[in-house]
Amino acid sequence: MGKFTHVKKRAINLYRDIEDPTSQTFTFWSKQIAGECDVEYDDNFRKRLYEWVNYHDYDDNDLDNMTDTDTNQYTSLGTKGLSALKENGQIMSIDEYCTSYGIPRGHVKTYKLVTHTGVPYYNIASSNVEGSLDIFNEEFIDMFIAKIADYVPVYPNYLRGGKSYKDTDDENLMVIDSADIHMGKLALAYESSEEYNIEIATQRVIEGFHGILNKAKNFDINKIVLVIGNDVLHFDNARTTTTSGTFQDSCTSLPNAFNVALELYIKLVESVMDTYDVDVIYNPSNHDYMSGWMLARSLECWFRTCDNITFDTTMNHRKYYQYGVNMICTSHGDGAKMDNMPMLMAHEAPMMWATTKYRYVYLHHIHHKQVTKFQSAKDYIGVTVEYLRSPSSSDRWHSDNGYVGAKKAIEAFIHSKLYGQIARITHLF
DSSP: OOHHHHHHHHHHHHHHTOSOGGGSOHHHHHHHHHHHTTOOOOHHHHHHHHHHHHSOOOOHHHHHHOOGGGGSSTTSSTTTTOOOBOTTSOBOOHHHHHHHHTOOGGGEEEEEEEOTTSSOEEEEEETTSTTOOOHHHHHHHHHHHHHHHTOOOOOOOOOOOSTTOOOSTTOEEEEEEOOOOOBTBOBOHHHHSOOBOHHHHHHHHHHHHHHHHHHTTTSOEEEEEEEEESSSBSOSSTTOBOTTOOBOOBSSOHHHHHHHHHHHHHHHHHHHTTTSEEEEEEEOOSSSTTHHHHHHHHHHHHTTTOTTEEEEOOOOSEEEEEETTEEEEEEOSSSSOGGGHHHHHHHHSHHHHHTOSEEEEEEOSSOSOOOSSSOSEEEETTEEEEEOOOSOOOOHHHHHTTOOOOOOEEEEEEEETTTEEEEEEEEEO
16 A cells, blocks of 8 residues: 555545534644644645545445555645655656556656656646546646635624714725735846745735734724735746736746735735725736636635625726725726826716716836836826836846836825825835
């Protein structure tokens, strides 16, 4: 019996022995079972365990006769079970790999050597699996399904009332805009004198978000608009290119960047939802036109049971929001020209235009306030339009072309119901 088979049997039996599986999340039980089986817990293990205990009806005889090849996929426990390294440190050929792990060579339809994980292994699509799906796509789908299926969050619906609640014209709205995060971007000091990766991106957004909240605590905020999207993901596919096909230096895969960004957004919303209602506005963007939209819809589904969180995840390039006498437009900034924005606002949202006095457009995309071929901020008749800063660092391409030196920041804007934008808060890095 191989190690993988032993782990699989042990894990199934441990889950069966849980008296009340619903008493904790599936993630909790997965971590417990991984510890009992003496394997490292990760998303792949959780996904596999979910598949084992939910998609198959094993009886004792099945478990007794189970072998490694019963999994139909030759990945065992992800990259941890099947190493393509020989004892002398050289990498196996695909034939040597199949022989070493008992994989029928004739079942291998396509394969790809993966080396960036620390332990090299082969991703294999099997010709005897119905549909012969690509491993990357299948694992991405399975991982995403498991993430949603193993945890159905139930949030309380907060009643904003009582003596401490303010529902007057003195209350304020705060727009927090973590623009152009570019989750998955790779910048190395060796190439661009700056470091940026998925860990730094997450750290900066969390630090900036809570730094802004701390700075705004004396402004009597009663509602938050959280602007998401705007190149939250650095690339849009497995080839690490933008939607239009431009290659990007990357530090991770799309599934990992997607999951990290989703968990980041969840943490941000959860951290404020007991105090403020949150309206989430999504802006589609050029780096991640499809995956960014899927991320926004996933976040919307996550909070689907909470009445205090609202979402606008439509694919409209310009989104409009009214707060008192404020008309607020958000857009990525790679579409309509800056000087056309006022007339577009009046044309696309005429009733909102007619009932507001102060009008603002918050754009993204260029990451800075400097004036180049874009004007970064301008007052038009009745409308203020400006581009926002980004927390992301310059990568090799931007450094090579001299696009460096812009201040890295997350920005927020405080709007009074009666007096328009009364403050702006910038958290610099």
